[in-house]
Amino acid sequence: MLERLKDSLVKSPVIKRGEYNYFIHPISDGVPSIDPRLVQEISDYIERIADLNVDTILTVEAMGIPVANALSLKTGIPLTIVRKRPYFLEGEVELSQSTGYSKGTLYINGLKKGDRVVIVDDVVSTGGTLLALAKALQNMGVEITDVISVIGRGDGLLKLKELGVEPKILVTIDVSEKGVEIQDVFGDQ
Ligand SMILES: O=P(O)(O)OC[C@H]1O[C@H](OP(=O)(O)OP(=O)(O)O)[C@H](O)[C@@H]1O
Ligand SMILES: Nc1nc2[nH]cnc2c(=O)[nH]1
Structure with missing residues (x-):
């Protein structure tokens, strides 16, 4: 299961971003190029x-976009993209994003109270992004049916669980200066 994802992850180079060990992978960086069979494997799995x-x-x-778009094409469900720039439209919601290596602002447009959403992202690490996003959606009265991250690392999951959000992580990894190791695969027990 998820063979292409696992095989490609263990080949990922790791660089330093400050103190943070940052892995580089097609799904989370678009570098090197994204093999469509990899996106297919991941979106098939998420659909299940x-x-x-x-x-x-x-x-x-x-970098959530390639996988989320593949899932949208497969299922016919519309795609909503949380952007890093404002549009100043009525109802736009602004939130602060913080990761292990960056800080920024995200902007939600196109959602209203009572909408049901599934969140799909490429990586969860510190949980800073998903935590801020889930809080903002809860404040808007938007219902989150599921949170899916293709790759998980670090202790962000614990913070998310405290908020009542339990993401489904396809592959959990450990990242060190030596490289990437697979720790867990969703559904393998
Ligand atoms: O759990 P966290 O520590 O918050 O990290 C996860 C976030 O980091 C990446 O986004 P990034 O802001 O680097 O943007 P990108 O998708 O443009 O690379 C990734 O797409 C997640 O959204
Ligand atoms: N590509 C990539 N994206 C991330 N998002 C959060 N952590 C990471 C990381 O180590 N690599």
């Missing part, structure tokens, strides 16, 4: 495990 009784698939610019 996610609650897709939703109005829209919600992802965060930039």
Whole structure:
């Protein structure tokens, strides 16, 4: 299961971003190029495990987009992209994003109270992004049916669980200066 994802992850180079060991992978960086069979494998798997009784698939610019878009094409469910720039439209919601290596602002447009969304992103690490996003959606009265991350690392999951959000992580990895190791695969027990 998820053979292409696992095989490609263990080949990922690791660089330093400050103190943070940052892995580089097609799904989370678009570097090197993205093999469409990899995206196919991942979106097929997400379609099987996610609650897709939703109005829209919600992802965060930039690197959630390839997988979320593949899922949208497969299922016919619309795609909503949380952007890193404002549009100043009525109802736009602004939130602060913090990762292990960056800080920024995200902007939600196109959602209203009562909407049901599944969140699909490429990586969860510190949980800073998903935590801020889930809080903002809860404040808007948007229902989150599921949170899916292709790759998980670090202790962000614990913070998310405290908020009542339990993401489904396809592959959990450990990242060190030596490289990437697979720790867990969703559904393998
Ligand atoms: O759990 P966290 O520590 O918050 O890290 C996860 C976030 O980091 C990446 O986004 P990034 O802001 O680097 O943007 P990108 O998708 O444009 O690379 C990734 O797409 C997640 O959204
Ligand atoms: N590509 C990539 N994206 C991330 N998002 C959060 N952590 C990481 C990381 O180590 N690599």
